[in-house]
Amino acid sequence: MILLQISRIVNPITAKLDNWFDASIRFVPNIIIALLILIFFKYLADYVSKIVSRILGRASHNIALVGLISTITKIAIMMTGVFFALGTLGLEKTVASLVAGAGVLALAIGFAFQDLTANFISGAFIAIQRPIKVGDVIETNGYTGRVKSIGLRSVKLDNFAGQQVELPSKDIFQKPIVNFTYSGERRVLLECGVSYHDDLTLVEELATSVIKDFDFLSAIRPVEFNYTKFGDSSIDFQILFWIDQVKIGPGTAKSVAIKAIKKAFDENKISIPYPTRTMEYVPPAKE
Numbered sequence: 001m002i003l004l005q006i007s008r009i010v011n012p013i014t015a016k017l018d019n020w021f022d023a024s025i026r027f028v029p030n031i032i033i034a035l036l037i038l039i040f041f042k043y044l045a046d047y048v049s050k051i052v053s054r055i056l057g058r059a060s061h062n063i064a065l066v067g068l069i070s071t072i073t074k075i076a077i078m079m080t081g082v083f084f085a086l087g088t089l090g091l092e093k094t095v096a097s098l099v100a101g102a103g104v105l106a107l108a109i110g111f112a113f114q115d116l117t118a119n120f121i122s123g124a125f126i127a128i129q130r131p132i133k134v135g136d137v138i139e140t141n142g143y144t145g146r147v148k149s150i151g152l153r154s155v156k157l158d159n160f161a162g163q164q165v166e167l168p169s170k171d172i173f174q175k176p177i178v179n180f181t182y183s184g185e186r187r188v189l190l191e192c193g194v195s196y197h198d199d200l201t202l203v204e205e206l207a208t209s210v211i212k213d214f215d216f217l218s219a220i221r222p223v224e225f226n227y228t229k230f231g232d233s234s235i236d237f238q239i240l241f242w243i244d245q246v247k248i249g250p251g252t253a254k255s256v257a258i259k260a261i262k263k264a265f266d267e268n269k270i271s272i273p274y275p276t277r278t279m280e281y282v283p284p285a286k287e
Helices: 002-059 063-088 092-112 114-129 169-174 200-212 250-267
Strands: 137-140 143-150 154-158 164-168 185-194 224-230 235-244
Touching (some): 114 154, 154 169, 185 250, 200 224, 200 235, 235 250
Antiparallel strands (some): 143 154
């Protein structure tokens, strides 16, 4: 009687274990295939990421961007392999759950790190479009300086005053940029005035000839001279000339031009008048 009761308990368990064992044996080929799929996609991801890194390295010198895109490519290929492997094991519902979970996670991360995500995307576009490059002198967001580095998160400038300015990539990408180095040339504006008694034709010839003698001028841009107005004590003019920024900076070029023009005017008795004021003295009334 006891043996009969034991057999009634043990027999269903044994049958269940036999079924599990048989199912496991039948499932082994699928496991092997899934492992082979994962191994294949692992090598495929490594190979493709290296190719992507090599191609992007030729198109862009931004190491951070190249590394990011290469890593994203590798992860995408590996995730595709995982989905195929799970499908081989008959876990389609698990695949659907993983895809849904990845979408929710990406949405949550996007909301939590909006500024960081915007900076990374902007940095990627800056690296691809290349509106600026390292060494350029630019003006943007109220800052002027030379570009020291371009990263995915920020752009660093040397502001010519001993400080480093770090600007978020999204501010660089979304706001206007004045690139003084884009053409390799830069225009310098110099303003001055001469006395009403001086010969204006001679003044123009002297100032223009002095500027044209400089060896740092652009070879294709002409020197422009224009009288602008009758001032209170002088006739004002401006000279516009273009310089090669590789040879000299705009501040130094302007300083050299001012000294040369002043010397030429002194040698030819041309005066640069001071501002004058007329004061009238009214004596006190006698009592």
